Amino acid sequence: MSSIPGGHANTLEAELREMFGVDGCAGVRHVDLDIQDAPEGCDAGMIVLWRGGLPVGHLLRASDGECRIAPMATAQDSSVTTPVLDLPSASVVICTRDRPNELRRCLASLPRQTFPPEEIIVVDNASRGSETREVALAAGAIYVREDRPGLDIARNRGALRATSQIVAYTDDDVLLHPQWLERLVTAFDSPSIGAVTGLVLPAELATEAQRYFETFWSFGQGYTPRIFRAADFAASRHEVFPAWKIGAGASMAFRRDVFDHAGLFDERLDVGQAGCSGDSEYWYRLLANGYDCRYQPTSVAFHFHRRTMEGLAKQIYSYMRGHSAALLVQHERTGVKANLTQVLKWKPLWYLGRVRRRLLGRRVPEDHFLWQEIAGYASGILFYLRTRRG
Numbered sequence: 001m002s003s004i005p006g007g008h009a010n011t012l013e014a015e016l017r018e019m020f021g022v023d024g025c026a027g028v029r030h031v032d033l034d035i036q037d038a039p040e041g042c043d044a045g046m047i048v049l050w051r052g053g054l055p056v057g058h059l060l061r062a063s064d065g066e067c068r069i070a071p072m073a074t075a076q077d078s079s080v081t082t083p084v085l086d087l088p089s090a091s092v093v094i095c096t097r098d099r100p101n102e103l104r105r106c107l108a109s110l111p112r113q114t115f116p117p118e119e120i121i122v123v124d125n126a127s128r129g130s131e132t133r134e135v136a137l138a139a140g141a142i143y144v145r146e147d148r149p150g151l152d153i154a155r156n157r158g159a160l161r162a163t164s165q166i167v168a169y170t171d172d173d174v175l176l177h178p179q180w181l182e183r184l185v186t187a188f189d190s191p192s193i194g195a196v197t198g199l200v201l202p203a204e205l206a207t208e209a210q211r212y213f214e215t216f217w218s219f220g221q222g223y224t225p226r227i228f229r230a231a232d233f234a235a236s237r238h239e240v241f242p243a244w245k246i247g248a249g250a251s252m253a254f255r256r257d258v259f260d261h262a263g264l265f266d267e268r269l270d271v272g273q274a275g276c277s278g279d280s281e282y283w284y285r286l287l288a289n290g291y292d293c294r295y296q297p298t299s300v301a302f303h304f305h306r307r308t309m310e311g312l313a314k315q316i317y318s319y320m321r322g323h324s325a326a327l328l329v330q331h332e333r334t335g336v337k338a339n340l341t342q343v344l345k346w347k348p349l350w351y352l353g354r355v356r357r358r359l360l361g362r363r364v365p366e367d368h369f370l371w372q373e374i375a376g377y378a379s380g381i382l383f384y385l386r387t388r389r390g
Helices: 011-020 100-108 131-138 151-161 180-186 208-216 230-235 258-262 278-288 309-334 337-359 370-387
Strands: 028-032 046-051 054-061 067-069 090-096 119-125 142-146 166-171 174-176 193-202 226-228 251-255 292-303
Touching (some): 100 131, 119 131, 131 142, 151 166, 166 174, 193 258, 193 278, 258 278, 278 309, 309 337, 309 370, 337 370
Parallel strands (some): 028 046
Antiparallel strands (some): 054 067, 174 292, 226 292
């Protein structure tokens, strides 16, 4: 596959359709600004704008009906870091459980990478059958079985198995742009950078649930690169550093040696345990240990959001359960009291305001899952109290 986009008006869409399969990327349209003008308004779903082979912005028909326009990246923002001839080696780790079809689709995007990984490690997190193993081996991946349920447990097993200088993680419900890994690895251009995350775009917006998620819970952090510096973290210990803005666990990479200095992922967090936030807690911990973290939106992955409102409700419950538990873990590990204040004071007051608004009859779309948010948040506190250390 050639780089996205190419030299003809339909090349971008054609190559993405090839990547996504026959059904294409329903509800998401990709426009190459090098060969056509930007649309004047929104489609029913999302329009992603590309220039020079890079995503630079989008227009989203939000679930509330509004047309939301993401700030466009400048030419300087969207420029690719100068390629390095001697890039460090990279291992790609995919943690999965009972989703062989999604895993097969994800693995199929790895042979197209412009920077081939040294090894691909599939960590099977207690799948019930043998199909996950068969899919992994058929793709030439290293298969590792982890019987203890928990995404962070599986991530740690992958980190311990990896032999490369960089350990990159993605999820089984993701497709990877051909230059995803190259641009992640190239972004490690300073010894101070311990982690790099990439831009995660929706693969499709075909259902109400997917549009709602992209409107209010999107993985994307914009089109402008950012460096989150340890020095800024140290200077703001009186408040909660928003590590969740660094990126998404569906597209992240680490120097292998950070695991030796900062430890492994906290196995109480994320899917299968607290529910979420194992990635953001680890970025927070790296900052506390003196490492910088970089968000590099030129590295692109495409995520298949949950298709049903029922599934989304469970996901949002888990997100808030993991969020409150992660804040308490951050306090436990670093002693930064702002995390404790956030959990026990500011976040409850914020929810109280939203509940009051709803009781007064002022319903807003972002409160659709308010009760699931609150229940998950409270459950995360209780989960932490049962699992706290020391």
